[in-house]
Amino acid sequence: MFLHVERLTKRFGGLLAVNDVTFSVEQGKINAIIGPNGAGKSTFFNLISGLYRPTSGTITFKGRDITRLPANERAKLGIARTFQTTHLFEQATVIDNVIIGHRLRTSSNLFDAILRTKRHRREEQACKEKAMEVLEFVGLTGVADRIVANLSQEQKKRVAFALALATDPELVLLDEPAAGINPDETEGLEELIVKMVKGGLTVCLIEHKMSMIMKIADRIMVLNYGEKIAEGTPEEVRNNEAVIQAYLGGSAIA
C-alpha cells in the first residue's frame, strides 16, 4: 500500500467538507480526483499534504501512519504538492524560486550561513544543481534567469512542478495543474506528467479538464459533496450512473 486513506472525514463547523472517504493511491500510476466545484477535492489534498488535520480517519504512507504528521515532515517523507495558484515568488528569478525546493534535504543553519561554512557552500551548490536538474526535466533551462512575473501561465505551472520535484518526492500531488492554460499548452503539461510517472514517480491530481483526465489517468476517484461516489478506470467512471448524475446528465464528461 503506497498511500492509503481510511475513512477520512473533515468537518468545518457544521459543514462536512470530506465525509468518510477511503481511497488508495497506486504507486507508479496517475491517480486522478474529480468532482464538481465544492466537492471537497482541495480539502482532500490539504488533508493528504498535511495543511489540515482530519476530524477523523487515518492516512498511511508506505505503511507508516502520517495522520498527525505536520506538512513539512510529510514533505521529507516524499510527498510533494503544487497549488492551484502557484504561490511563486513573482519578483524573483526562476532559479531563485526553485533552489529552495531542495532545502529540506539540507541541514545548514543560521550560523552556517553567517560563517559561510564548508557545509553551507556544499549544500548551496547541491541545491543549485538540483534546481538546474529539475528545470531541465520540466524544460525550462532556457528561462532559468528570467523573473517569474514575466513568464507565461504555462511556464509558471512548470516552475511550480520543478519546485515540487526539487524536494526529491515519491508522490506528487498536483492541484489543478491545467487551470488557466490554453488547450495547446495543456498537451505539453500532459506529456510532462506522463514523463514524471515514467521516471518512477507517482502522481495524484485534481483536474477539471475532463479530456485531459480521461486521456492520462490510470485510475479516477469521483467526489461529490465530500463523499466518494465512484472509483475506477476512466472507462468505468465515464459510464457510472452516479457520476453522470453528479455532472448533470453527463454533459461535462466527454
Next chain:
Amino acid sequence: MAIFEKRRLWLAVLAALALAFPLLVTNGYYLHMMTISFIWMIAVYGLNLFAGYTGYLSLAHAGFFAIGAYTLGILTVKAGVPFWLAFVSACLLTTLIGALVGLVALRTKEHFFAIYTLCVGYIIYLVIDKWDGLTGGVRGFIGIPAPADIGPLSFQTPVAQYYLLLFFLAAVVFIMYRLVYSLTGRTYIAIRNSEELALTLGISTMKNKLASFVLSVFFTSLAGALYASFIRFLGPDIAYVSVMFDFLTYLLVGGIGTLAGPVVGTLLVTFLSQQLQFLQDYRMLIFGPVLTLLIIFYPHGIAGGFIRFKAKREEARRLKLEANRTVAELAASRQGRSERHVKEG
C-alpha cells in the same frame, strides 16, 4: 560578474566615505547626528530581517529596543557590572525575552501577530513607565556610562564613538548580507512569500520564523544598548509606539526587504527631519501622511524601486536581444531560401 564587481566598487566607495566622514565633516553636530543614525540603522535592520524578509510585522520591537537600553543602564548603574559584560548581558537577556515572546507570538498569524506584538510592546512600555524603583519611571534614567576602554582603545571622544558604532553597523550589515544570500535567507523569503508553500516544501516554518525573530530582536537590542551608552539618558518614551513608527518609516522609505533600505531610509529621513525641525512635535503632521502615501503609491521604497527599475531594464534588453536574434534568423533563412531559388532557377 560585471555587476558583482560594480557592487563591490560601490561598497568600497561607501565604506571609504563612512570611514572618512569624521575627517571631512568637522562639525560636531553632524557627527553626532550621523552616529545616532547608525544606531537607528541597526535597529531598522532588525525590523527588516523579520518584517522585510520573513513577512511578519512585529510592533514590539521598540519595546525590545527599550529593554536592551534599560538593561544596560540598570546593570551598569545599579548593579555596577563592568560595561562590556553588561553590554553583552543586555543583548543576551533581551534576546532571551524575545525568544520567549516569539515562542508564543509566532503561533499566531498575520493580524493576530501584529495585535499580539502591539500589546506586548505596550506591556513593556507600561512596565518601564510604572516600575519607578527600577527604571526611574517618567523621571527617566540617568548616569549611564559611555563605552569602557578595550585595551588601548578608548571611546570617550565623539569621533571614537562614531567609529565604534560604525563597526557595529558594519558587522550587522555583513551578517545581513551573508544571511540574505544564503539558504537560510532564501528559506525566510520563501516563508514570507507563502507559508503554505514553504510548509509543503518541507520547511519547518515555526523553527525558521523563531530563528529569524530572535536574530531580529538581537539586532534591535544591540541598537538599544548602544543608544543607552551613547545618549546616556533613558525615558519610557523609547518604548513607545512613535519609536516603532520611526523605525517603520526609515524602513519603508529606504525599501523594505532590501539590504540597502535601512541605510538609505534612515539617512534620508533623519536628514529631512533636521530640515523640518521647526515643526518639532508636529513633524508627524508631515511624516504620518508621507508614510501612508508611500505605502499606497510606492511600497517598495527607494532601494526597492531601484532594484525593480534595474530588473525591468534588464528584461527589456533581453527581449530586444531575443527579437534581434529572431529577426536575424529569419533573415538568414530567407537568404538561404533565395539562394536555393537562384540555384534552382
Next chain:
Amino acid sequence: MELFIQQLLNGLTVGSVYSLVALGLTLVYGILHIPNFAHGALYMMGGYVTLTAMTKLGLPYGLAIIVSMAAVGLLGVLMERLVFYPLRDAPPLHDKIAAIGILLFLEAFAQFVWGADYQTMPTPYGDVVNIFGFTLTIQRILIIASAVVIMVLLYIFLKKTFIGASIIAMAQNREGANLVGINTNKVAMLTFLLSGSLAALAASLASPINLVFPGMGHLVILKAFVIIILGGMGSIPGAIVGGYILGFSESLGATYVSNDYKDIIAFVILVIILTVKPNGLFAKEGR
C-alpha cells in the same frame, strides 16, 4: 460587599465605553478584514470635536455629541476612501502600516490644533444620585443607558433593514455579496461611518470622566483589540460581551489587585488567550 457592588457598577460604565469602541472595530474587521490601528485616533477626535462644539460653538452636550458622531463618521469614510480602499489588494502588511501613519498624523493634528494639555469636558449630568444606597453620577447612568440603547438600535439596524443585512452578508462572504448585487463599496463606507460614529459617541460619553488629550485613544484601542480577540474577530455580540468582561475585570482588579497595573490586565488576558488559542477564541478552523 458594598465595595464589590460599587465596583460592578464602575465596571458596567467602563465596559459600556469599551463595548462601543470594540463594536466599531469589530464591524470594520468583520467587513474588510482590516485591523484598524487608527480606530483609537477616531476615538480621540470624537472627544475633541464634542469638546470644541460645546466650548467654542456653545452647543449643548447632547447636540455636540451628534455633531461629533457625524464629523468623525465622515472622517472614517474619508479614511476608507483615501487609504484602505486603494490598499484593498495590497499585502496585509501595508494597511497596518498605513493605519499607523494615520494614527500618528491625527494625534499630531490634535496636538497642533488643541494643544497637548489635558482638558476637562463639562457635563450637565455631573450630579450624584443615590440608588439603593449606592452613589452614582448621572453621567455614569447616562453612559450605561446610551450604550444599551445604541446596541439595541444597532441590532435592529443590522437584523431588520436591508442595508444592515448587506453588511452582515458582506462580513460573511465578500465575493458572494458582490455577486448578489450588494454594492460592496457602499457597504464599506457605511461601515466606516458607523465605526467612526460609535467611537465618537464612546469618547464623548467617557470624556467628562476621563479628560480629553491627544493620547487618550491609545489604551482604549489596544483594549478594544483585546476585546474583539476575546469575543471573536468580527463578532458583534462578542464585542459587547467582551467589552463588559474587560470592564468588570478591570474595576475589580483595580480594587483587589493593584490600581497602578490595572491597565495591564487586558494585555495579560490577551496573552493568555493567544497562548492557548493562537487563532483567537471562537476561531473557525481552516478556511
